[in-house]
Amino acid sequence: MVLYQMLAGHPHVDGVDLYGHNLTEPVALASAVPQFVGATDVVLQPYSEQVVMAQDDVVFFATSAGVTRTAAVPYITAGFPMIDLSGDLRLKQPDLYTQWYHKPAAAKQILAQTHYGLSDLQSSAGMAAIANPGCYATATLLGLAPLVQSGLIMTDSIIVDAKSGTSGAGKHPGELTHFSQANENLQVYKVNQHQHIPEILQQLQVWDQSIAAIQFNTTLLPITRGLMSTIYARVWPDVTAAAIDEAFTSTFADVAGVRYTGDRLPNLKEVVGTDYCDVGAVFNPTTGMVMVVSVIDNLIKGAGGQAIQNMNQMFGFPEMAGEPVNVILP
Amino acid sequence: MVLYQMLAGHPHVDGVDLYGHNLTEPVALASAVPQFVGATDVVLQPYSEQVVMAQDDVVFFATSAGVTRTAAVPYITAGFPMIDLSGDLRLKQPDLYTQWYHKPAAAKQILAQTHYGLSDLQSSAGMAAIANPGCYATATLLGLAPLVQSGLIMTDSIIVDAKSGTSGAGKHPGELTHFSQANENLQVYKVNQHQHIPEILQQLQVWDQSIAAIQFNTTLLPITRGLMSTIYARVWPDVTAAAIDEAFTSTFADVAGVRYTGDRLPNLKEVVGTDYCDVGAVFNPTTGMVMVVSVIDNLIKGAGGQAIQNMNQMFGFPEMAGEPVNVILP
Amino acid sequence: MVLYQMLAGHPHVDGVDLYGHNLTEPVALASAVPQFVGATDVVLQPYSEQVVMAQDDVVFFATSAGVTRTAAVPYITAGFPMIDLSGDLRLKQPDLYTQWYHKPAAAKQILAQTHYGLSDLQSSAGMAAIANPGCYATATLLGLAPLVQSGLIMTDSIIVDAKSGTSGAGKHPGELTHFSQANENLQVYKVNQHQHIPEILQQLQVWDQSIAAIQFNTTLLPITRGLMSTIYARVWPDVTAAAIDEAFTSTFADVAGVRYTGDRLPNLKEVVGTDYCDVGAVFNPTTGMVMVVSVIDNLIKGAGGQAIQNMNQMFGFPEMAGEPVNVILP
Amino acid sequence: MVLYQMLAGHPHVDGVDLYGHNLTEPVALASAVPQFVGATDVVLQPYSEQVVMAQDDVVFFATSAGVTRTAAVPYITAGFPMIDLSGDLRLKQPDLYTQWYHKPAAAKQILAQTHYGLSDLQSSAGMAAIANPGCYATATLLGLAPLVQSGLIMTDSIIVDAKSGTSGAGKHPGELTHFSQANENLQVYKVNQHQHIPEILQQLQVWDQSIAAIQFNTTLLPITRGLMSTIYARVWPDVTAAAIDEAFTSTFADVAGVRYTGDRLPNLKEVVGTDYCDVGAVFNPTTGMVMVVSVIDNLIKGAGGQAIQNMNQMFGFPEMAGEPVNVILP
Structure with missing residues (x-):
């Protein structure tokens, strides 16, 4: 519709x-x-x-x-x-x-x-x-592309904690999406079994053949519309916040449908109702990890x-x- | 459970x-x-x-x-x-x-x-x-009892706009209670057909045989727990706010499970998780009507x-x- | 915005x-x-x-x-x-x-x-x-117009139980709209004090000078967008369901922004995100009352x-x- | 209260x-x-x-x-x-x-x-x-304890994606918890700045001095009550699913307030309203990582x-x- x-x-x-x-x-x-x-x-x-x-x-x-x-x-x-x-x-x-x-x-x-x-x-x-x-694949791949294409992260370190509203599950009632069950709740589902895992991996391997696997998890949110992929990866030694920022900036410089928000991390309301993917990234020098938040309207x-x-x-x-x-x- | x-x-x-x-x-x-x-x-x-x-x-x-x-x-x-x-x-x-x-x-x-x-x-x-x-019957009858038992209202003027969370519909998924349908929505259902109508009427007639019918409507709320009956009725001429207050006060004086809140109208959070029915009543001298708000936890x-x-x-x-x-x- | x-x-x-x-x-x-x-x-x-x-x-x-x-x-x-x-x-x-x-x-x-x-x-x-x-005035007046203009209802019998999402309250945080307070709740507010009451009455009197007052109540819903006016009124003796249907049909026949749904009562999802007001009406022969449900997107x-x-x-x-x-x- | x-x-x-x-x-x-x-x-x-x-x-x-x-x-x-x-x-x-x-x-x-x-x-x-x-510290430490105390995971690989309802933010209205903002949304906050980070780290170091840092992230959920810590860590080579299961089973065997659910991951509804922490763990042999889901009622x-x-x-x-x-x- x-x-x-x-x-x-x-x-x-x-x-x-x-x-x-x-x-x-x-x-x-x-x-x-x-x-x-x-x-x-x-x-x-x-x-x-x-x-x-x-x-x-x-x-x-x-x-x-x-x-x-x-x-x-x-x-x-x-x-x-x-x-x-x-x-x-x-x-x-x-x-x-x-x-x-x-x-x-x-x-x-x-x-x-x-x-x-x-x-x-x-x-x-x-x-x-x-x-x-797929919806999860879109948010996750757009969030990972700058890091993978620029070779900034260790290729075996990718972890994606993704969350989606119930509209992704379609119009047919089911147990997970029964209001009394889904409302005021958070439900992990399809653990290590989500069919977007091979889709994401296939595309990541187009960008970097050395990526063998990703840890990818899906959680059902008590909302109707919106999807967030929170992505964690370990950067190589000496990679700086500036290098990460540069990778995102250049990747999305001429991309109409992605908005890079720098180290201000976007929320769902900023994209629901639009065809934008908003992506923010924060480097944590204490852990040597970068966290990326990528949000989309799952139906758009x-x-x-x-x-x-x-x-x-x-x-x-x-x-x-x-x-x-x-x-x-x- | x-x-x-x-x-x-x-x-x-x-x-x-x-x-x-x-x-x-x-x-x-x-x-x-x-x-x-x-x-x-x-x-x-x-x-x-x-x-x-x-x-x-x-x-x-x-x-x-x-x-x-x-x-x-x-x-x-x-x-x-x-x-x-x-x-x-x-x-x-x-x-x-x-x-x-x-x-x-x-x-x-x-x-x-x-x-x-x-x-x-x-x-x-x-x-x-x-x-x-029944849940609707309980909230509605407790809200109406002081008015009916004291003979303060015209017996053909009772209108109940009742609202309930989805837990009243039970554990089995259905179209009305599918999260994507119920969330961020308000759905009127069983129009003039709710089976609590004859139950309410039967008890009202115990209190006052002259009550022949009530207008009673049910709306599904985008919440899990809680039920509110908003009740409207026309009072007889010369009935005062003080008389209404006195009717509620005396009816519930020694009642353990009902709390009369006067003209401060209660909300659902005040009763969800308890066995209390909270009831407030406000007389509107401009219209000659009294509005009663009666709230309960539908599962308690x-x-x-x-x-x-x-x-x-x-x-x-x-x-x-x-x-x-x-x-x-x- | x-x-x-x-x-x-x-x-x-x-x-x-x-x-x-x-x-x-x-x-x-x-x-x-x-x-x-x-x-x-x-x-x-x-x-x-x-x-x-x-x-x-x-x-x-x-x-x-x-x-x-x-x-x-x-x-x-x-x-x-x-x-x-x-x-x-x-x-x-x-x-x-x-x-x-x-x-x-x-x-x-x-x-x-x-x-x-x-x-x-x-x-x-x-x-x-x-x-x-105003938002409440729009939904209420569009729902009442056919009944009032056609003289089908007793002019002192109008009761409006209106409900709105929190976006009507604007962007500034307050106690009623604090998430922990508003979520999973239902809160009656501005009892008999809402500033849309004189606005509605003024327009109703344009259509029928004999209307002296309306009982009008507002309740805050635990949703962001959407407004429903549930309207009750007593029809004159001998008024039929067909006459009510005819009044709504003819009133909205050439009106671009209102959709009359007959005796199927609309829900909020049908109008949120649009400029439509959807209106349904059901006559209850047992009580002699008509119930109208009028829904709009309060921000559109x-x-x-x-x-x-x-x-x-x-x-x-x-x-x-x-x-x-x-x-x-x- | x-x-x-x-x-x-x-x-x-x-x-x-x-x-x-x-x-x-x-x-x-x-x-x-x-x-x-x-x-x-x-x-x-x-x-x-x-x-x-x-x-x-x-x-x-x-x-x-x-x-x-x-x-x-x-x-x-x-x-x-x-x-x-x-x-x-x-x-x-x-x-x-x-x-x-x-x-x-x-x-x-x-x-x-x-x-x-x-x-x-x-x-x-x-x-x-x-x-x-603290609430985040409780869920996170209980989820990590079996892995850390048993020495099953690489101590620099801990990533925690934690999510909490708004009641953790207290009773005072604010921008993040304004209903129109928080509802149907997901908001990352206090990025790498949450005060529970040093609290968690201090206790982890009691169990294993070699843990120098953790990647810890907090996201505000559009619900009132409930907190989930989703924990990721890389296990040492040759660690099996059985060894992980054994670590959790033995750690919580005589613990009254924690329920280990095996590889069935718990959701929030299972613990909200109780003093239990429910913990499940799934090993992913493809990535060599373990995912732990730990849920609590943040107010209990x-x-x-x-x-x-x-x-x-x-x-x-x-x-x-x-x-x-x-x-x-x-």
């Missing part, structure tokens, strides 16, 4: 067609989502790849794991612009996907043709098939907002076109 | 046996509820009324609607002390039960033998079978805490014995 | 100048509000009415009570478009303002020249000076969003131009 | 006297705290050490930093039982106190006579002067509850006597 709203308001998008995989006949969006009553008469159509290819210029998949493994193939084969928000096409090695997702993987050559669209650091310009990064930068950035890059639109105005703050 | 904890800590209770209707073999409480690990080695037993009657002095039912209609019968017939926390035995007329609960009702003579245990206003001393009041005064008050009265223990110390406030 | 963001993204607004009453020299907006770092290089200027009149086409005041009483005078005198978001210019009678705001009032002829901009029901087209309605429809609607009407822009896309829902 | 409530309900405590440092005449507790109306007629007395020593058997200080530095001296000198909940007497080196608290420190010999009352690991039996540990185990444990040990009462029954869970 957030993705639809952003596309519907995008200055370079003429129209948005909505399709439902399980629909057999059209359904008015407003009948499914009360918020849209009066605001739109858009109708969800039964999904058909023939119709999509005939009517649309790009297709977004906001489907569960296991769908685009096959559903994306015709688009990729045809070179039709495709952006997949699921995890199906992110991992280059099929067996890794099966290990972490417990499902059959897409074919290796399909994975090879898909670009990992971490849009702020590796542009999707010129690409046709995009795997849109961590999903639909970054998907739009990828589309903007594919089609040559201004990088942040159509990204939402933040009207959340009081 | 709250009931169990209070009973386990009750100074006049020697032991608590726990039974599960659906159990076929014993289960350690701590294996079901992590909070009790180390704190107790109590075991839940398969339910058997023979065992209960042989081993225990009183039985509490904390079951869903539809169970005690039959399960309570042997105890009531035998005159064995029984306190039912479900709604099955509250309404004296079987057809009313069926109309509001959409289930078969208990037999009329069983209902006739059950005392409606609104413990602060009608003692359970000398009673054997108790229907413990609105359930297990009042059940213990009823037990205390049945057995002649001090009225508030075993009621929890409030350790919730910062 | 919400107002600024909406204006900055408005399709018919070319530029936005920000002024601070207390500034003696320019300050970068981003230095005051971290969210704007990188997103804007806008600078707050020291306020000067000469500069405003020379450079701008319309002025918005988002000031505390007591400022526009004098500050708005030059604009009103000059016929320069002015929209005041404070309460200073809403009440037509100076003594009423002084009684409820405990401050000196604006001059009577200034008040007489100001239009009460309840934009969905009385257009600001052709007006120059606008008093933008209840403040800046309605101010923009007023501007749109003044300047002939499309009614909902520049109103935010709702990106809050998961 | 939580401390008072627990003492008032303690089975081995006959009476509780309350004193206020700034009082010049007695004040009824119920007049200051509405929750106590009707529940107690206790009166706060102006503080006088003569009266305390004459009337009471033990004194608790729940004062701000800077008070007990001098106020505790007469009791310590006299050997009168004293438990200080402030940070004044925790650090053995005066200059360290001054460095982290920015205040004058207590005299070195006073500090030397004070026992650091981490009650679950170093008993206060036989002690007269107790410095009750992290303050008053541990103070009572210390009193129980001093006076030979049962270890967990008077600790609250958890009635918070739904």
Whole structure:
């Protein structure tokens, strides 16, 4: 829905067609989502790849794991612009996907043709098939990139304590997200099992092959929107606070969707409702460690907002076109 | 669980046996509820009324609607002390039960033998079978009693805007109580259909037969614990603020479980974690209406805490014995 | 800030100048509000009415009570478009303002020249000076309008149980809004003293002179954004559910900013992040009362969003131009 | 207040006297705290050490930093039982106190006579002067003790990502704890400056002198009660999951106030409302790191509850006597 709203308001998008995989006949969006009553008469159509290819210029998949493994193939084969928000096409090695997702993987050559669209650091310009990064992966990779790319940290020392609101868990009620359970609570989940671990590692290894593993932990916050990755790593001897600051400053100097806040660490309210990733970093000379705090709106930068950035890059639109105005703050 | 904890800590209770209707073999409480690990080695037993009657002095039912209609019968017939926390035995007329609960009702003579245990206003001393009041009914009836019993208000003018936290909805996840839906939200539910409406009305009519109906509304709050009934009614001409104050003061003068706060209106934090109902009342001379705010902890005064008050009265223990110390406030 | 963001993204607004009453020299907006770092290089200027009149086409005041009483005078005198978001210019009678705001009032002829901009029901087209309605007043008046204008309800029977999130209380910490106090709580405040009471009454009397008073209560919710007015009133004998439905349907048939949801009562999530007021109504034949639930985002429809609607009407822009896309829902 | 409530309900405590440092005449507790109306007629007395020593058997200080530095001296000198909940007497080196608290420190010999009352690991039996540990220090030290005491981890690898609810910040409103700011947010604060850092380090060094520093971070949660320390450390080569499990099991085998949950990581709801510290630990063979999750109620185990444990040990009462029954869970 957030993705639809952003596309519907995008200055370079003429129209948005909505399709439902399980629909057999059209359904008015407003009948499914009360918020849209009066605001739109858009109708969800039964999904058909023939119709999509005939009517649309790009297709977004906001489907569960296991769908685009096959559903994306015709688009990729045809070179039709495709952006997949699921995890199906992110991992280059099929067996890794099966290990972490417990499902059959897409074919290796399909994975090879898909670009990992971490849009702020590796542009999707010129690409046709995009795997849109996961929410935890986005915040964590943007927070780690300057340190890893500059070789400032010991590569076996990376620890990520990540926290997310419940909207990342989707719309279906469950035990962890039952209000009486989640409210006024903090719950660690998927210990050492989160499927974003191999995704993060794969990209870190693109930047530095010597990184063999990361310690990565996820905690469910008693909030709806927002995600924070708190990152710890040991710097090499003689690395200074100034060198760290320089690495972040230069990495994000020309990056539209990341704001480096220096040693003032950002909080969630600064980014919820926007497509920004805010990143701050503090060096602790006593311990020789650097702490990075990287925050995003998990449903915007961590999903639909970054998907739009990828589309903007594919089609040559201004990088942040159509990204939402933040009207959340009081 | 709250009931169990209070009973386990009750100074006049020697032991608590726990039974599960659906159990076929014993289960350690701590294996079901992590909070009790180390704190107790109590075991839940398969339910058997023979065992209960042989081993225990009183039985509490904390079951869903539809169970005690039959399960309570042997105890009531035998005159064995029984306190039912479900709604099955509250309404004296079987057809009313069926109309509001959409289930078969208990037999009329069983209902006739059950005392409606609104413990602060009608003692359970000398009673054997108790229907413990519903949470909304408790807060609303305690807030209305002084006005109705003193004849200060027009009997067709009662409006109750009641609000409750999600714990009243139980432990099972549902759409209304999904965190992403309930958090930062306010949801009206069961409009004019809440099963506490006939329960409240039945008791009001005990106090004043001329009351034919009440306007009663329930709203789900984005909190776990706590319930507020905001009550509006029109007073008869010439009724003064002093008369209203006098009605509340005298009604609650010797009532252990209700605290009248005068025209300072109480908030939820003042009662959550306690068995108190706090009640404040403000007369508005401009409109001729009185507003009453009545707050309780829905799981204590609105359930297990009042059940213990009823037990205390049945057995002649001090009225508030075993009621929890409030350790919730910062 | 919400107002600024909406204006900055408005399709018919070319530029936005920000002024601070207390500034003696320019300050970068981003230095005051971290969210704007990188997103804007806008600078707050020291306020000067000469500069405003020379450079701008319309002025918005988002000031505390007591400022526009004098500050708005030059604009009103000059016929320069002015929209005041404070309460200073809403009440037509100076003594009423002084009684409820405990401050000196604006001059009577200034008040007489100001239009009460309840934009969905009385257009600001052709007006120059606008008093933008209060948040509680907006939700309450939109919920009551169909009933009052159609003469369906007894005019002395109106009761409003209104609830609002903490953002309505502004940015300055206080006891009621201290997190440990407000969280998991519900607090009634300003009992029979809320300054929106005379504002609501004044407008109701425009629609029906016989309305002498309303019972109106405000409760602080443990959420940041969102406001619900739950309205109760007794209908005249023989008024049917169909007549009530017809009144709401016809009143809001051509109103851009209000969505009538019939007897499905709206919740806060449906409107937070938008400029919509959603209104539902349910007739209770047992009590002869109608219950209306009216919900808004207190910072958008209840403040800046309605101010923009007023501007749109003044300047002939499309009614909902520049109103935010709702990106809050998961 | 939580401390008072627990003492008032303690089975081995006959009476509780309350004193206020700034009082010049007695004040009824119920007049200051509405929750106590009707529940107690206790009166706060102006503080006088003569009266305390004459009337009471033990004194608790729940004062701000800077008070007990001098106020505790007469009791310590006299050997009168004293438990200080402030940070004044925790650090053995005066200059360290001054460095982290920015205040004058207590005299070195006073500090030397004070026992650091981490009650679950170093008993206060036989002690007269107790410095009750800080909330973060308690959770962190209990989580680290088995690893450090058993020598399983590399001593320069300790990283603590700690999170706490707002009640730790006290009753006075501030910017960080303003509801509109704290709600739906996550805020890192006191980066590398938290005064519990030297307190934790001092105790770790008691267990292993080679520990020179820890990386310790604090984040403010949008909840009222509860504290989680997520601890990461690198184990020595060849350390196994079984060895880690054995260390925790044996350390806490006879400890009344700590529950080891194995590799099931505890959440806040399991301990809020209790004096338990729940600790779980998971070894990650891929990274060679162990993650420990340690949770407490910051106002009970992290303050008053541990103070009572210390009193129980001093006076030979049962270890967990008077600790609250958890009635918070739904």
